[in-house]
Amino acid sequence: MQAFGLYTHIRANRIRSGFLIVGLFLLVYVMVFAGALLAEALTGDAPLDVLLRMALNDLIAAAPWATAGALVWLFIAYHFNRALIAATVGAHPVTRQQEPKLYTLLENLCIARGLAMPRLYIVESPVLNAFATGLNDKQYSVTVTRGLLEALDDAEMEAVLAHELTHIRNGDVRLMVIAGVVAGIVSFVGEFVFRGLTRMSFGAPRRRYSTEGRRGGSGGGAFAAVLIALALVAVAWLLSQVIRFALSRSREYLADAGAVELTKNPDAMIAALLKIDGRGELPSAPSSVMEMCIDNPRSGFTDLFATHPSIAARVDRLVQYAGGRLPAPTPAPTTPQGPWDPPSDAGQPGPWGPHPASS
Structure with a gap:
């Protein structure tokens, strides 16, 4: 259907x-x-x-x-x-006292969306990924990796949490x-x-x-x-x-759109997806768990068998339909010249002969 x-x-x-x-x-x-x-x-x-x-x-x-x-x-x-999935990936629950900023971000989004507050879990792993699980309001949980917490700023993390809450709201989880x-x-x-x-x-x-x-x-x-x-x-x-x-891959597009609707910040969703791209492999997670994640690098033999659209396709949708903008490319670092460095034109001919090199 x-x-x-x-x-x-x-x-x-x-x-x-x-x-x-x-x-x-x-x-x-x-x-x-x-x-x-x-x-x-x-x-x-x-x-x-x-x-x-x-x-x-x-x-x-x-x-x-x-x-x-x-x-x-x-x-x-x-x-x-929830307990079985947490044990499989090595996730542990956290409270407001342990992760106040993350907990507050999730709580504010739940209040704005009118959803019950899910349990919050963290996987102590450097990879970048997140997923939601559960079958009813009493069981729903949102899990993020430690690497995601360290790599994303507050706006980007808020977008990821909003994405997972949209999966809960839509029945995808x-x-x-x-x-x-x-x-x-x-x-x-x-x-x-x-x-x-x-x-x-x-x-x-x-x-x-x-x-x-x-x-x-x-x-x-x-x-x-x-x-x-x-x-x-x-x-x-x-x-x-x-x-x-047979499960519709449109669920990821809808979750991205739901995150933008909730946060009013398509640029943050784009930036978060670009940071996550190619860095979300959880080695201990079975395929059934990776299919719940915000990004699943295990795409199968061809894109036809992938459980998620590509990050590039999702970013393109956000740019076309949500008013998002791609982040500006980071300029290449330049090496400043010190007083001991020879000038860039040292040894080149000038009107009064070659420029002297610094000694």
């Missing part, structure tokens, strides 16, 4: 979040069915339709357990997503967290299936079933069943990983 404008973007995010939750259970059931089909094919031989029917019976029997496991995963993600949960649980189930297969005894005598599913009779469908099961596992895993590619 394409999103045109702010309110359609927010509504589209809510719809996508619901679809992702439904898709989570569907992908889990596909993975369980694929695992059951592999188990039936590797422990017994029968026509393909018999193996498929037996795997479907296994799925029906295992569906309550698979549903319970997915619900437990969602429960853990819902209540502990909730959607990205849910997408990460979907990818995580499907990857876990897929790994569980493959680990179970590696522990199976492939040298054990294989059972043979008739077309009615009884022992004896001709088989021949095991190889096709294995191929189908492996294809299902691969497709489910790939879908869980590429879900983020």
